[in-house]
Each structure stands twice: as C-alpha cells, then as structure tokens.
Amino acid sequence: MTRFSYLSYLKYLVAASSLLSFTQACNSDDQCSLNGICKNNACVCDPGWTGQDCGRLDLRPGPRLNGYNHTAEGTSSWCNGIIRDPKEKDKYHLFVSEFTHGCGLEYWTPYSHIIRAESNNPLGPYTYKQEIVPTFAHNPTVIWSEKDKKYLMYNIGCSQNVQSTCQGVNFTCGPGNSLNGESGISVWSSVDLINWTSSDQVFPGLDNKAWDADTTNPGPLHIRSPAGQAHLDETILSYRGCPYNCNGTELINIATATDYDDSYTPIHPRKPIFTEASEDPFFWVDKRGNFHILVHSLLPDAGFGDGPNVGRHAYSRAWDGPWTFNRETVAFNTTVEFSDGSSIDYYRRERPNLFFSEDSEMTPLFLSTGVQEVNSPASYSLIQPVGDSS
Numbered sequence: 001m002t003r004f005s006y007l008s009y010l011k012y013l014v015a016a017s018s019l020l021s022f023t024q025a026c027n028s029d030d031q032c033s034l035n036g037i038c039k040n041n042a043c044v045c046d047p048g049w050t051g052q053d054c055g056r057l058d059l060r061p062g063p064r065l066n067g068y069n070h071t072a073e074g075t076s077s078w079c080n081g082i083i084r085d086p087k088e089k090d091k092y093h094l095f096v097s098e099f100t101h102g103c104g105l106e107y108w109t110p111y112s113h114i115i116r117a118e119s120n121n122p123l124g125p126y127t128y129k130q131e132i133v134p135t136f137a138h139n140p141t142v143i144w145s146e147k148d149k150k151y152l153m154y155n156i157g158c159s160q161n162v163q164s165t166c167q168g169v170n171f172t173c174g175p176g177n178s179l180n181g182e183s184g185i186s187v188w189s190s191v192d193l194i195n196w197t198s199s200d201q202v203f204p205g206l207d208n209k210a211w212d213a214d215t216t217n218p219g220p221l222h223i224r225s226p227a228g229q230a231h232l233d234e235t236i237l238s239y240r241g242c243p244y245n246c247n248g249t250e251l252i253n254i255a256t257a258t259d260y261d262d263s264y265t266p267i268h269p270r271k272p273i274f275t276e277a278s279e280d281p282f283f284w285v286d287k288r289g290n291f292h293i294l295v296h297s298l299l300p301d302a303g304f305g306d307g308p309n310v311g312r313h314a315y316s317r318a319w320d321g322p323w324t325f326n327r328e329t330v331a332f333n334t335t336v337e338f339s340d341g342s343s344i345d346y347y348r349r350e351r352p353n354l355f356f357s358e359d360s361e362m363t364p365l366f367l368s369t370g371v372q373e374v375n376s377p378a379s380y381s382l383i384q385p386v387g388d389s390s
C-alpha cells in the first residue's frame, strides 16, 4: 500500500465511521416512528417517509395548479380529502369545506358548507359538482367502511341560515360550545359518494368542566390494509377536545362505538393520548398493523401562523396506546415547493389528510391540507405528491 492510498484508506475509514455513527439511529422500529424497519441500527423507511427516524413525509414538488383553489373567483375553502371512484377508476372525488358568499377563512363559522368536487387526476385541479351539506357544515372526513360496505363521512355543524355579507354570529350546535357551533360530531353514509344519508350527531360535546367538553375535528380510523382488518369490528374515532367554548388547551383523544351510527364513548380513562397541544387528527392503521396520527401542531413553533412546524406525527402499536408524539422530526411544514421551481411559505397549513395506494402496502401518495397565504384572508385546498410512487 503506498503512503497516498493508505491515507485515502484512513480518510475512507473516518468517513465510514462517521456515517455509521450518523446512521446508528435505532434499536427498534419504534425509533423509526413505526414508518420503517430498524435494520443494523439504521432505519429503513417505508416509501413515503424519510429522515433519520422516518418521521418526515417525503413530500415532492407538484404542479401549482392542483387541489381546489378557487380563490381567484373569490371562493375560499379548507379541509379536503381524496376518494377514488369505486367504479370509474380514472375519476377522483374531493370532499371539501367551502365558504359561501365569498367569505374568507375568518368566517369559516357559520359560512362553511360541505361540497363534492371531481377530477380525473388525484392531484386535481378539482371542479365543483354538488353541495353535500348546507351551512353550517365543516371538517368532512370520508372513509370506506369495509364492515358496513359504505362510505362514511364524519363532520361537524348543524343547520344555520347565514347573512349574505360575511359576519360573525354566535350560535351553538349542542353542548360544548355556545359561541361558534364547532362542538359535536355527526356522521353520514353513502354507497355511491353522491347520495348521502344523515345519522345526526353521534358524539356531542359536554356541558361541564371536562378537558374535552368541546369535541370537534373527527378523525375516523382509515382501515385499508389487510393488517388493519382485525379492527373492522370496532368503530374507532380520533377527535380533538378542549374545555367548554375552547377556553383552554386543544388535545387529541380516541372514542369508540359499536356501530358507526351509535353514540361514541371516549376510551378510559378520559384523558388525552399525548400531552402536546394539537388539532386536526388524521388516523390510520398501516400494513404492519401499527397506528399513526398526523396532526396540526399547536406547539409554539406552529399554531395559527405562529411558526413553520405545523405537521406532527404520533404512533402506537395499539390503537389505545401508549402513543408516542414525535417532538424531534417535523412531518411537514409550511413550505411547499412546486415543479415549476417556485415555492410558497404559507401562513397557515392545517387539516392533514393522506391518500394511500390501494395495494396492501398503504403507501401515502398525496397529502391534502388547507392553506392560507401570508397577508391574505383567502384560503384553499392544496394537494402535494408524496414519495416517488405517486
């Protein structure tokens, strides 16, 4: 070995060992956020997830023209979720909270109604098709229920006539909130995604001092993988609770019911599944049978325009815990890069919703969020590709 090559060999050893210490990140799959496998002390992330602990969504630049952005015509929207048509495979449905009368995000209550839009591309752009629930209706989350052989739509709201000029109004949809109708979760069902039948409120709030008297943000469990089938007998719903009139910290919990249209009961003891302030839970069981929740974080570096680290991930081997909230790695932030090279740093980015591959892998393919730009009252529904399978 010449002196030169011996030196390069030493350099190689140093580089290799520093690489080794960098990748020596795990002793178990839990340290890979249950989004991958711990192999030889390094996380091997599942498609769609990245980072040393597989805690970051592998977001990719997508087209600027995407999702449901009708702000140019004066219409704002917020939460959205993609469902592929069961018969016409090149048709996609988007269930969206849209604000009537040209009102912006500030007037989400009472101006939100739930609409359905369509596109031939899961990324969009989507075109308005029909109103599903008139004002006030908000926060639709649609899942396929294999047990019921129906689509279920969970949402909040109650019938409310609105003035034609945007103005705030105090009203209630039941116990838990007397100011803005946000408390109380309802469920609807449909076989064709077009004709929906109401089952009314299944999880109202409370008129007491409970930490979760105000119940909102329904996050039904997405069960698509074979490993999730074991849970078809239970109806499992994550939700965001906060004290009466939301005068206090917003936290996540889980409630269950025997059937989707029965009344839901929080798991015992009635306490948050993790202590980090959060809302907007999106809940799924993966291909290995592990459980995941994406949230809109209300930690000081996130919140409502307070910082970029808005998307956080929590995981558990059992649906009722113990849950681990990943404080290290941010699942997604307010920066969105587009395929034309442009990017936007949003003021607010919330309501995460994933669209998964339809094979048994449950690979996340698209992330839907509600977004609001800096210095704009308008908001829209953004869809971004995840990983290279999309």
Ligand SMILES: *[C@@H]1O[C@H](CO)[C@@H](O)[C@H](O)[C@H]1NC(C)=O
Pocket (backbone or CB within 6 Å): 064, 065, 069, 070, 071, 072, 380
């Ligand atoms: C959404 O529409 C508004 C108004 O046309 C536009 O300013 C904004 O750039 C659009 N967003 C994206 C991601 O293109």
Ligand SMILES: *[C@@H]1O[C@H](CO)[C@@H](O)[C@H](O)[C@H]1NC(C)=O
Pocket (backbone or CB within 6 Å): 168, 169, 170, 179
């Ligand atoms: C709603 O009620 C709150 C608290 O009582 C009050 O401060 C606010 O002005 C009311 N808003 C409207 C639009 O009536």
Ligand SMILES: *[C@@H]1O[C@H](CO)[C@@H](O)[C@H](O)[C@H]1NC(C)=O
Pocket (backbone or CB within 6 Å): 195, 196, 197
């Ligand atoms: C809508 O669904 C309900 C309940 O399944 C059914 O009774 C009704 O006929 C349907 N209406 C249309 C227009 O398909």
Ligand SMILES: *[C@@H]1O[C@H](CO)[C@@H](O)[C@H](O)[C@H]1NC(C)=O
Pocket (backbone or CB within 6 Å): 247, 248
């Ligand atoms: C809100 O909570 C604070 C402290 O938790 C309490 O002092 C205050 O009275 C509450 N306000 C209302 C309107 O309930």
Ligand SMILES: *[C@@H]1O[C@H](CO)[C@@H](O)[C@H](O)[C@H]1NC(C)=O
Pocket (backbone or CB within 6 Å): 308, 333, 334, 335, 345
């Ligand atoms: C958002 O995350 C991306 C990827 O980790 C990073 O490059 C970007 O700087 C982050 N944006 C902010 C505002 O922190």
